[in-house]
Amino acid sequence: MGDNIDISVDFAGLKLVNPVFTVSGTCGYADELSDFMDVNCLGGFITKSITLAPRKGNATPRIVETDSGMLNAIGLANVGLEKFIEEKLPVLENFSPAVFVNVAGQTIEEYVAVTERLSSERAIAGFELNISCPNVKKGGISFGRDPEQVAGITSAVKKAAGEKVLMVKLSPAVTDISVIAAAAVEAGADALSLVNTFTAMVIDIETRKPVLANRTGGLSGPAIKPIAVYLVNKVYNEVAKKRDIPLLGGGGIRTALDAIEFIIAGASGVGIGTTNFIEPDCAAKIIDGIRDYCVRNDITNIKELTGSLLE
Amino acid sequence: MSEECLSSARGTFEAVVSFNRRIGPGFCRLGLEFSGEGAKAFAHFEPGQFAQLDISNTALPSPEAVPDHLRDAAGRNVLLRRPFSFAQMTAEGRKTTGELLYGVVGPATVRMTTLSAGDKLSIIGPLGRGFRIPEGKKTLLLVGGGMGTPPLQHLAQALTSQGSGIEIIAFAGARTAEALPYEGRLDDISQQLGFSLAEFAKCGVESLVATDDGTAGHRGLVTDHLLQWLEQSKLTPDEMMMCACGPEAMLARVSRIAAERNIDCQLSMERRMACGIGLCQSCAVECRVPGSSETIYKMCCEHGPVFDAKEVVF
Numbered sequence: 001m002g003d004n005i006d007i008s009v010d011f012a013g014l015k016l017v018n019p020v021f022t023v024s025g026t027c028g029y030a031d032e033l034s035d036f037m038d039v040n041c042l043g044g045f046i047t048k049s050i051t052l053a054p055r056k057g058n059a060t061p062r063i064v065e066t067d068s069g070m071l072n073a074i075g076l077a078n079v080g081l082e083k084f085i086e087e088k089l090p091v092l093e094n095f096s097p098a099v100f101v102n103v104a105g106q107t108i109e110e111y112v113a114v115t116e117r118l119s120s121e122r123a124i125a126g127f128e129l130n131i132s133c134p135n136v137k138k139g140g141i142s143f144g145r146d147p148e149q150v151a152g153i154t155s156a157v158k159k160a161a162g163e164k165v166l167m168v169k170l171s172p173a174v175t176d177i178s179v180i181a182a183a184a185v186e187a188g189a190d191a192l193s194l195v196n197t198f199t200a201m202v203i204d205i206e207t208r209k210p211v212l213a214n215r216t217g218g219l220s221g222p223a224i225k226p227i228a229v230y231l232v233n234k235v236y237n238e239v240a241k242k243r244d245i246p247l248l249g250g251g252g253i254r255t256a257l258d259a260i261e262f263i264i265a266g267a268s269g270v271g272i273g274t275t276n277f278i279e280p281d282c283a284a285k286i287i288d289g290i291r292d293y294c295v296r297n298d299i300t301n302i303k304e305l306t307g308s309l310l311e
Numbered sequence: 312m313s314e315e316c317l318s319s320a321r322g323t324f325e326a327v328v329s330f331n332r333r334i335g336p337g338f339c340r341l342g343l344e345f346s347g348e349g350a351k352a353f354a355h356f357e358p359g360q361f362a363q364l365d366i367s368n369t370a371l372p373s374p375e376a377v378p379d380h381l382r383d384a385a386g387r388n389v390l391l392r393r394p395f396s397f398a399q400m401t402a403e404g405r406k407t408t409g410e411l412l413y414g415v416v417g418p419a420t421v422r423m424t425t426l427s428a429g430d431k432l433s434i435i436g437p438l439g440r441g442f443r444i445p446e447g448k449k450t451l452l453l454v455g456g457g458m459g460t461p462p463l464q465h466l467a468q469a470l471t472s473q474g475s476g477i478e479i480i481a482f483a484g485a486r487t488a489e490a491l492p493y494e495g496r497l498d499d500i501s502q503q504l505g506f507s508l509a510e511f512a513k514c515g516v517e518s519l520v521a522t523d524d525g526t527a528g529h530r531g532l533v534t535d536h537l538l539q540w541l542e543q544s545k546l547t548p549d550e551m552m553m554c555a556c557g558p559e560a561m562l563a564r565v566s567r568i569a570a571e572r573n574i575d576c577q578l579s580m581e582r583r584m585a586c587g588i589g590l591c592q593s594c595a596v597e598c599r600v601p602g603s604s605e606t607i608y609k610m611c612c613e614h615g616p617v618f619d620a621k622e623v624v625f
Binding site for chain 2: 036279
């Protein structure tokens with residue numbers, strides 16, 4: 001059963017064996033998930049954010065659980081570009097999924113420097129431009145709220161990326177996500193990923209203080225899924241469809257059924273995040289579940305499903 | 312890869328509940344049994360390591376069984392796994408059995424009270440790094456505060472069953488007698504100062520109790536009790552070793568006591584964590600860098616939860 005079903009996708013010129021990605025900050029730098037699943041079953045893999053210099057990250061507590069979700073404020077803690085190249089890149093060379101490096105920084109120059117340095121690396125299929133991190137004081141989301149800034153940073157990083165695919169990760173915390181999406185695409189983005197986390201807060205009512213040391217954090221998990229599905233559908237209809245720009249959709253995906261919702265809404269790829277923390281082999285199960293759905297619904301090619309929402 | 316290597320790998324396994332026993336107001340002891348690959352993996356579970364339990368599918372107790380102070384919080388959805396160290400782990404033949412301790416403090420642990428023999432749980436482990444006792448130590452002092460006792464019980468069990476010959480003394484502290492999470496009958500023995508807690512007594516380990524209000528054992532902080540003992544001890548610092556688990560303030564005091572006397576000391580740290588397997592980077596512990604005034608964050612789940620006391624910045 002299912003042998004004649006094609007769940008491969010074309011993603012900005014990349015041929016992926018299936019639409020499932022594990023997303024930045026939830027799957028390590030390379031092979032951290034390999035004790036739990038065969039990471040080579042993935043369609044795509046997005047590394048933890050890489051900045052030019054190593055970053056310590058925020059004080060603790062950095063996370064707090066909420067009803068059907070969690071807040072995180074890690075603060076882009078990462079090993080930095082040089083250590084990434086030295087220690088993690090060699091592992092990624094043996095990877096079969098399309099590897100995207102998530103690039104972050106405080107200045108446009110920093111984003112460009114990281115991207116340029118990695119642009120000739122064979123192991124890397126593309127870059128994910130992080131202009132939507134809500135948990136750092138400089139950079140991150142401050143680049144992602146204003147269409148002119150989005151266009152500026154996208155075109156600068158696009159040049160630095162050379163032949164590699166450039167995907168821009170969008171924040172949901174904007175007035176109109178389609179305006180930002182369009183700005184990124186006009187400036188050269190080959191793909192868009194959405195959504196990053198929603199800025200949120202949890203208060204300890206006994207101490208009357210925020211639980212997170214950073215005060216606020218990014219909300220992820222099943223709690224955000226219906227909003228994320230809506231935003232993917234909106235960007236698909238208003239920006240991506242007519243320009244033939246693939247979307248990596250995600251936000252609270254726990255099962256294949258959730259992933260299929262995003263695909264129907266307009267996503268070509270689906271990103272698994274918070275659920276990796278709970279079921280580190282969930283991506284493999286979701287891939288199987290997507291295939292099962294296709295079998296049940298006589299879908300021979302998953303591409304037919306993208307944007308197939310009936311009104 | 313050797314057989315040894317394969318069987319000690321971490322992974323996601325199924326555990327079957329063998330018992331779930333209330334041992335005091337708000338404390339329970341949960342028995343888990345592993346078979347197959349899980350038995351092999353958990354046979355290598357070291358004292359101080361931990362595992363992540365999925366409680367999200369476990370039912371809530373009926374409303375009248377929910378403690379009053381948790382009535383509002385109990386109904387929250389549980390999404391993330393919960394980390395637990397073990398108080399005991401025994402491998403026999405093809406089965407490995409473990410026991411953990413939990414306090415009923417929130418939506419996950421209130422659900423755990425409904426677990427009963429035969430129930431199945433998904434568990435990820437063994438995770439992190441446990442206690443490492445160097446050669447040549449004569450006396451090991453265990454210091455546990457509040458709920459911070461399971462890995463110390465496990466350590467006492469492991470060392471005595473290995474016939475290590477090391478003398479072990481357990482210091483156990485809590486706010487009040489009722490908050491001591493032990494099965495030992497406090498009523499019978501609380502009159503005596505140096506009474507034995509059953510969990511330590513069964514491995515031949517002496518235990519010294521302190522409570523803030525003096526309702527059991529020594530009145531005062533467990534670290535004050537420890538200090539008094541150290542002052543009377545004739546052992547040299549390098550013959551001794553301390554292992555501690557408990558509230559952060561207690562760990563800070565133990566760390567200072569160890570540093571002042573130049574005694575080797577390891578601390579089991581606790582942090583909020585989402586994954587426990589190095590993905591989320593939440594469980595940061597601020598650590599010193601030797602020869603530098605800089606500090607770095609090390610992840611409690613991978614570098615710890617057991618840290619050398621000299622490393623940790625309080």
